[in-house]
Every structure is written in C-alpha cells, then in structure tokens.
Amino acid sequence: MFSPSSRPSLASDAPIGIFDSGIGGLTVAHAMAQAMPGESLLYFGDTAHMPYGDRSPELVRTYSVRIAQYLREEGCKAIVIACNSASAAATDAVREVAGEDIPVMDVVQPVVEYLAERGVARVGVIGTRATVGSGIYGRSLAEARARREGDAASLHPTVEWPTPLLAPLIEEGWHDHALMEPVIASYLTAAGWLGDGMGAIDALVLGCTHYPLADEVFRRVVGPHVELVDGPGIVAKAVSKALDSRGLRRSDSLPRHQFLVSDLTENFKRSAERFFGEEIPLQPGGPWFKG
Amino acid sequence: MFSPSSRPSLASDAPIGIFDSGIGGLTVAHAMAQAMPGESLLYFGDTAHMPYGDRSPELVRTYSVRIAQYLREEGCKAIVIACNSASAAATDAVREVAGEDIPVMDVVQPVVEYLAERGVARVGVIGTRATVGSGIYGRSLAEARARREGDAASLHPTVEWPTPLLAPLIEEGWHDHALMEPVIASYLTAAGWLGDGMGAIDALVLGCTHYPLADEVFRRVVGPHVELVDGPGIVAKAVSKALDSRGLRRSDSLPRHQFLVSDLTENFKRSAERFFGEEIPLQPGGPWFKG
Numbered sequence A, B: 001m002f003s004p005s006s007r008p009s010l011a012s013d014a015p016i017g018i019f020d021s022g023i024g025g026l027t028v029a030h031a032m033a034q035a036m037p038g039e040s041l042l043y044f045g046d047t048a049h050m051p052y053g054d055r056s057p058e059l060v061r062t063y064s065v066r067i068a069q070y071l072r073e074e075g076c077k078a079i080v081i082a083c084n085s086a087s088a089a090a091t092d093a094v095r096e097v098a099g100e101d102i103p104v105m106d107v108v109q110p111v112v113e114y115l116a117e118r119g120v121a122r123v124g125v126i127g128t129r130a131t132v133g134s135g136i137y138g139r140s141l142a143e144a145r146a147r148r149e150g151d152a153a154s155l156h157p158t159v160e161w162p163t164p165l166l167a168p169l170i171e172e173g174w175h176d177h178a179l180m181e182p183v184i185a186s187y188l189t190a191a192g193w194l195g196d197g198m199g200a201i202d203a204l205v206l207g208c209t210h211y212p213l214a215d216e217v218f219r220r221v222v223g224p225h226v227e228l229v230d231g232p233g234i235v236a237k238a239v240s241k242a243l244d245s246r247g248l249r250r251s252d253s254l255p256r257h258q259f260l261v262s263d264l265t266e267n268f269k270r271s272a273e274r275f276f277g278e279e280i281p282l283q284p285g286g287p288w289f290k291g
Helices: A026-035 A059-072 A086-097 A111-116 A131-136 A136-152 A167-169 A180-191 A211-222 A233-243 A267-275 B026-035 B057-073 B084-098 B109-117 B129-134 B138-151 B166-171 B182-192 B211-222 B231-243 B265-276
Strands: A017-022 A043-047 A078-081 A104-106 A123-127 A161-162 A204-207 A225-231 A260-261 A283-285 B016-020 B041-045 B076-081 B105-107 B123-127 B159-162 B203-206 B227-229 B258-261 B282-283
Touching: A017 A267, A017 B258, A026 A043, A026 A267, A043 B026, A043 B258, A043 B265, A059 A086, A059 A131, A078 A086, A078 A233, A078 B182, A086 A104, A086 A131, A104 A111, A111 A136, A111 A204, A111 A233, A123 A131, A123 A136, A123 A180, A123 A283, A131 A136, A131 A161, A136 A211, A161 A180, A161 B041, A161 B138, A167 A180, A167 A211, A180 A211, A180 B159, A211 A225, A211 A233, A211 B138, A233 B016, A233 B265, A260 A267, A267 A283, A283 B211, B026 B231, B026 B265, B041 B057, B041 B129, B057 B076, B057 B129, B057 B211, B076 B084, B076 B231, B084 B123, B105 B109, B105 B231, B109 B203, B109 B227, B109 B231, B123 B129, B123 B138, B123 B166, B123 B182, B129 B159, B138 B159, B138 B282, B159 B182, B166 B211, B182 B211, B203 B211, B211 B227, B258 B265, B265 B282
Parallel strands: A017 A043, A017 A078, A043 A260, A078 A104, A123 A161, A123 A204, A204 A225, A260 A283, B016 B041, B016 B076, B041 B258, B076 B105, B123 B159, B123 B203, B203 B227, B258 B282
Antiparallel strands: none
C-alpha cells in the first residue's frame, strides 16, 4: 500500500494514479506500463458506480473528485483520468483537487493534440452519451487547431456520435462476437460515415477506453482509408513526456502495481485480464472501501 | 410529497412504494397502476447506482436497504421490489427494514407461485448476472413445488441463463431493432433452448423488468409453443391480492403518483415514457438526494 505515512511526497518513485469508472481504463494502464516499464501504477476502477457514460456530468464530477482526493492521499505523483466521460465532465475539478504539484492528464487532450499536430481534417468521434453530449472533442480540437494554425485552421467540424451499447458489449466479451460488426456498422451508418457516407471522415477517434479491444472489427467496418486513432498509446506517450518534463520519471526498475475496484465481482476479475492483456490481481479498495 | 409529518401511518390512502435500480421497474409500476387504478405510487429508480445486475449481492443489499428505509419514512403502506437483482439479493433485508406492518413483495415469488400453481414442468429463466448467479428462481420454484405437491413435485430442474446485454439494449431503445432478434437467439441457443434444443422448455421467464418491452421479439424467437411469462402482470395481481387481504386497498379514486430517480438525465426522461407506456414526470429525489 502507498499509505500516507510512507508518502514519498512526489518523489519520482511514487506511483502514477490512474482511474476509470470501471475496467476499461486498464487499456490505458497497460499502454502506460508498456511505455514506462519502470513506473508503479495505482489503478482505481469505480465499479460500484459504473458506467459513468450514462450518468449526469454533476454525478461524474462528484465521483471523480472523491477519487482524486484518494489518489492524492495515497501519494500519487500524477493523476491520469483514464475515462473519456470523466475527462469530459471532471478534468478541471480533478485539477483543483490535485493542486499544482500533481500533474493531471486526461484521455481527450493528448488525442486532440495528436490530431491537430498531424493536421487531420475530417474527424469522427464515437463515445458514451456523456462524452459525446459534452462536445469536448469538437471544442478542444477547434481550439487546438486555432492555436496552431490561426485563421488557416481546418474548417471541418468534428462530428461526435454516441454509441452507448459498445462499452457493455465489449465488457461482455463480445468484442469479437459475430454480432459486433453489424452493431458497429449500424451506429456508423446512422452517424453518416458508412454507405452513402463512406469517405466522409479521415479519422475515427475511439473515444471510450473500451473500444480498442474491438479495433479489428472497427478496421473491417471502416475499411483501409480511415485512420483509427489509438487513444491508449497516444495518452501513454503524453503522460511519459509530461512526467519527463517535470523530472518525475522513475529511474530504477522495480515497479509495484496495484489494481483496486470499488465493487469486486467474479465477472470483473475475468474481464480485467482481457482489458489489461495479462492476468492482474484486482482487489477491493479505494475511497469508498470500508473493509 | 409524502413527508413523514403527514405520514398516514399505513392508512389505505398511503402510497405503495416501489423501487428498481433504474427505470425498468416502471413496467411493474405500470401494470400496478392498471390493476389498481385507485392506488398512489411512490416510485424510486436508483439511476445513480444502476445497473444492479452487474453488482455484488452485498452492494445491491446496501442500496436496497437504504431505499426501503426511505420508502418507510415516506409513509408507504407496502414496498414492492420491482427489480429481479434486488429481489434476489435483498428481499430478506428489505423485510427487516420494513417491519411487520409494511408488506414487502418482490418480483420473483409471484412468478414462482404462478408457475408452481399451473404445474409448468420445464422452465427456463433469463436475467442479469446477479439474478441468475443467485439461483433464486430454481431454488424458489423447487420449494414452491415441494410445498404443493410433496414427493410428486416436478423433477425438472429450472435452467437459469444470464443474458446481461439485453437490459442495456432495451434501455437504448433497441427492443425492436433488427439486431435484437439475433442477439436474443444467440443467448437462447447458448442456453440450449433453440436449434437442437428447440422444445427443451415449456415456459420462458423474462426475469428482468426490462425484457417485457421486447416480448414480440422473444415470441418470434421462441415460437408459439413456449409460454412467455408476463412478470409485471403477475406481480401486479399478487400485490393487489396481498393488499386486499390486509385491508390496505384504497377505496376512493384519487391516486397521486410520484416518480423519483437518484440521477436524472435527458436519456432517462426519454426512456421512462417507453417503459411506463405513457408520459410521466421523472424528478430527482430519494434517499441520496441533497437538492
């Protein structure tokens, strides 16, 4: 445990805190473990309150703030919001809790910067109802383009489309089920990107940490000419760079990972391995834990 | 509001309390409003903590007990647990909170009594992971048969099968989507009731308050020889009978309904109408409300 008593006050060997409404954020945690193999991770999945994607922004903010307080108390040197819905609703609130010492990164801004940097013109975003309802990708991308290019910035609006069933389907292990492809096709057709709309977007942002598990199905559905934007990989690189720039990267190589959830069921145990890509010990714990 | 100060101490004109993890229980509330048009209903949907079907039994019990306390404080004359997952995990705990004065009914026992009474032999049950994991239908049905028939009771085991994606699909309004039929068929085939298993069951219990919305699709999938068991209708009749027997039925005809949820989103507002069958005013409220 990274208990407050042993809190290393933001020494580089402190863990990186990372949270999600459930286990989807493990795709981000895994990308981070690969990009920064020496770093310790303290992952918290709020399985008692998931899915954030169907909740009101106020409620997502309440939960996120409580989790950020917890990660701060546990001595984390940085906080990664590994959930698009929480990134949309709660990044500012989490920054306030974290204070100036503890950098806070979300999963939206790195992807937006990546798209702006590469000048991708026509972007489609899919995500939960909470994420899409916030309009965060379109707004942030327009701002990032304006900062980089001024008046020359792309005039293409970013189209955001809610695909609320994809996270439950993937959580159930249906990411490679025969029915996953028609479900995805049904959504992308409704969004105007398939059928008559084929060719309408240059890149598709998988704006939910669950979606990369179904990337092969997405690839089949959208064809070879649409870039699938790899959120977890891009976020992991951005976190690594941010820690580097603050001198917070760990130099030795003895990481200790902790994976905590607010409600532990057999199903979460089974699914966690699928999301992280290898077996991990999920434990009950976190801010609401009275064990 | 049925505030404690105006609490009619279980007079027959007190409301019937009814709760669910979300809006699925509105199918039960609607059946109750139709069966007992003079009764006032106080409905609470715990949308902040839904779906109970994916949670641990302990957590479902914690939430259910808090809600039962609230309904008792609000002066309800009876409590209906309109959620299969909560019925499975928390009926005894809710009874304890309600005390002897306030009858507590769940959505499982009336269906079990109905099946036992009619001597239905081979029963299949579908529901959430929490409901099916509890084994409540099989256990209760075996007990009810033994009470009625003793040694002559049916030896057919009740088969329970988890169909965790159906509730999210129906909540999204996909109950009549073209993909609903293959999803249901996929589950029922895996359960052994379609294809080679056709004819393996005499009745299919839709063991989740969401499922009746898709009853036409179920009918197409299972064919004409399997009885689809109408949970809400059966439960409403059982509640009416239980209130009658205690002299708690209302005699006049000026019902006041309240529909409260712990987290109110636009999507819940839209969906509520679909579940209740007519427009209803959802309001934020209930045990966790600090408005």
